[in-house]
Amino acid sequence: MNWEELSNSEIEIKLKEMEFEYNKNSNEINKKYILWALVCTLFLLFIFIFSYLYPYTEDEYLYTYSSIKEVLYEYFLSYQLWNPRIGLLAASIILYFGKWSFLLLNPFMQIALVFAEFYFIFLRLPDFKEIKDIIPFSLLAIFAVFTVSSPDNTLFWIGGACNYSWVMLPFMLLLCALRGAAENKNVILDTIPLHIIALACGFITGMSNENNSPMALLIMGGFYLYARYKKIKIQPWFYLFFASAIVGTVLLFSADGSYNRATSWEFAGFVTLPLTQKLFMHINHIQ
Helix, strand or coil: CCHHHCCHHHHHHHHHHHHHHHHHHHHHHHHHHHHHHHHHHHHHHHHHHHHHHCCCCHHHHHCCCCCHHHHHHHHHHHHHHCCCCHHHHHHHHHHHHCHHHHHHHHHHHHHHHHHHHHHHHHCCCCCCCCCCCHHHHHHHHHHHHHCCCCHHHHHHCHHHHHHHHCCHHHHHHHHHHHHHHHCCCCCCCCCHHHHHHHHHHHHHHHCCCCCHHHHHHHHHHHHHHHHHHHCCCCCHHHHHHHHHHHHHHHHHHHCHHHHHHHCCHHHHHHHCCCHHHHHHHCHHHCC
């Protein structure tokens, strides 16, 4: 369009048309933002309400301490005597501050997992300017609650959330990074802060629980072989995460607490059952 050939009245009309179109697009974008905010808020409120309604269990009363020093000391004892999982330390710190801290953190931890799952599938975060991403995001949010085993224990109970769902976040970050590396997309910058994050996430994953730890090592070992075969360049963060996860896994499985717990009267009957019967006993948790 040659603006010099237009009269003043025509220019004024064109400017009004452009302004109208701009306002229309802005309103559409604002509606999409509102819809995204509504979906996220509903999910956060759902997690908050059920976390609030979930009562204190025996664990909450046993692991409530009067100071951070006592929290650290008791975790050291638990590592040797009862439970070496790093989630217990997080749960004890939360209980020291009070349940309100869990109510503030848990909804955001759970929605962070949904964002991580979305990224793992699409190798990008949701586009808040697009409606089309709301459907898969909403489905993932529903699945994150209703297709997990015993959501009351793993999502809304303080001890269960810290030991199972919260420690899934560094595990999911690992999966996202590995998928990006496998497809030569979203190359992560090689920086000191990233190295620190990799070390921390690897250690947390290694000391998370008896499910995540060995699975993470198997996945990273498989990726290493795949990368060598496909001649994919492996970045330093991978080796740091891998090494830190190995250290965490060794600490978890070598702790006396796990073996003492397995021989306690609460689990004695289950431990002595044959493997086939143990597997069948867990069928009801598949849902």
